[in-house]
Amino acid sequence: MAAFKTLLAFTSVWVHASATGVFVMLPLDVVTNDGELRDESGLASQLDQLKGASVDGFSTDVWWGLTEKSAKQYKFDAYSKLVSMAKERGMKVQLMASFHQCGGNVGDDCDIPIPAFAHDASGVWYTDKNGHEDKEYISLFADNLPIGGRTPLQMYSDWLNAFAATFSAEFGETIAEVQLGMGPAGELRYPGYQLSQWKFCGVGAFQAFDKNALTSFKAAAQAAGHSEWNSPPTDAGDYNSKPEQTSFFQTGYSSDYGKFFLDWYFGALKTHGAAVLKSARSALGSKVNIAGKISGIHWWYKAPHHAAELTAGYFNTDNRDAYGELGAVFAQHQADIDFTCLEMADSEQQASCDSGPEELVKQVMNAAKSTGVNFNGENALPRYDTTAYGKIASYRSGLHFFTYLRLSSTLLSGDNFNNFKQFVNTLHAGTAVV
Numbered sequence: 001m002a003a004f005k006t007l008l009a010f011t012s013v014w015v016h017a018s019a020t021g022v023f024v025m026l027p028l029d030v031v032t033n034d035g036e037l038r039d040e041s042g043l044a045s046q047l048d049q050l051k052g053a054s055v056d057g058f059s060t061d062v063w064w065g066l067t068e069k070s071a072k073q074y075k076f077d078a079y080s081k082l083v084s085m086a087k088e089r090g091m092k093v094q095l096m097a098s099f100h101q102c103g104g105n106v107g108d109d110c111d112i113p114i115p116a117f118a119h120d121a122s123g124v125w126y127t128d129k130n131g132h133e134d135k136e137y138i139s140l141f142a143d144n145l146p147i148g149g150r151t152p153l154q155m156y157s158d159w160l161n162a163f164a165a166t167f168s169a170e171f172g173e174t175i176a177e178v179q180l181g182m183g184p185a186g187e188l189r190y191p192g193y194q195l196s197q198w199k200f201c202g203v204g205a206f207q208a209f210d211k212n213a214l215t216s217f218k219a220a221a222q223a224a225g226h227s228e229w230n231s232p233p234t235d236a237g238d239y240n241s242k243p244e245q246t247s248f249f250q251t252g253y254s255s256d257y258g259k260f261f262l263d264w265y266f267g268a269l270k271t272h273g274a275a276v277l278k279s280a281r282s283a284l285g286s287k288v289n290i291a292g293k294i295s296g297i298h299w300w301y302k303a304p305h306h307a308a309e310l311t312a313g314y315f316n317t318d319n320r321d322a323y324g325e326l327g328a329v330f331a332q333h334q335a336d337i338d339f340t341c342l343e344m345a346d347s348e349q350q351a352s353c354d355s356g357p358e359e360l361v362k363q364v365m366n367a368a369k370s371t372g373v374n375f376n377g378e379n380a381l382p383r384y385d386t387t388a389y390g391k392i393a394s395y396r397s398g399l400h401f402f403t404y405l406r407l408s409s410t411l412l413s414g415d416n417f418n419n420f421k422q423f424v425n426t427l428h429a430g431t432a433v434v
Helices: 002-018 040-052 077-088 152-170 211-223 256-284 307-312 322-332 357-371 386-393 414-429
Strands: 021-025 057-063 092-098 125-127 133-138 175-180 289-294 335-339 375-378 401-404
Touching: 021 092, 021 414, 040 077, 057 077, 077 092, 077 152, 092 152, 152 175, 152 256, 175 256, 175 335, 211 256, 256 289, 256 322, 256 335, 289 322, 322 335, 322 357, 335 357, 335 401, 357 375, 386 414
Parallel strands: 021 057, 021 401, 057 092, 092 175, 175 289, 289 335, 335 375, 375 401
Antiparallel strands: 125 133
């Protein structure tokens, strides 16, 4: 009998440990531009419905542009109220430190720029070869450039310390995780495929032509004994080019120059990620999980050049494992990887775009496992069908948290909600349904 009880206890622990925590992402504009909760009573009702479906918690962007409208003046009141609403229901919260603007990405129905004291600066934005600037997120090449007396990295650090002063009592309790925004759409990448310039499945564009990036690249090339390499690639086409229309993605990427440029471009991205994660770990301490998001760039994944990943900064060709290298950066700061596009199947994609979302997800999952960090997932686009849920559940054995994008009346109605409840049960049960 004692042996049976011991076995039962062990089994219970195993099932609990193998279950995936399920969160639901709140609307982007759940906090208004005036810093107030939008439709608090309606949200409360929706959270009750999620709780009834055994959802573990919810996630929300904590917008830099709403919480620090004046330099070093912080206001987190609406987000404190959200944490309290979760606590009242016995739910957990994932808070996303969103240092990018809201507006301009897929599904964005908001307009929240980054704070004016940063937004109005000049010469600090990602820039393509045609001189087009993207103001969604400050260029990592300006990380150590003073803007109004503080560098961007100092601004992020100050904000994180203010955030910790407000929320630290709930770290590791109601607040299960803090995700660090490290680029456009909160992802650690370059804005290679801006929707104002790009359509699926163009190769995107390198974002290394602002003065700070050019200075950095020329210095790196000169130090390597190649002063003749005085510019990032200008033969990589434009945002909507196909790889076969460019010389860089035909042969240039695998040349000595191409490999050097891609290593420098990716290296700058890794350095930026490491700096933000280090600041976060210092400010937030060890009681709460931290995470960063890697983008699910699945188009051209099956092609040897991996063109779209390259323009976004992921050097995942020429025998390089971009995601393993990023995993090592995350592991150094005990940060989890958050990844998207888990609902996508290869068979649903355009064959002409060499898409490989399933293989990509598996590569990133393996990278997380090999570097000893948790793998968290999201869906890239709203789906309500059992096919999509089955694809997500097929990854369940390696999935720590799953965050569904996103809360809406559509999700909570009829068969959509019935499918979702079954999906939650599947992830909690520790058994995958393919």
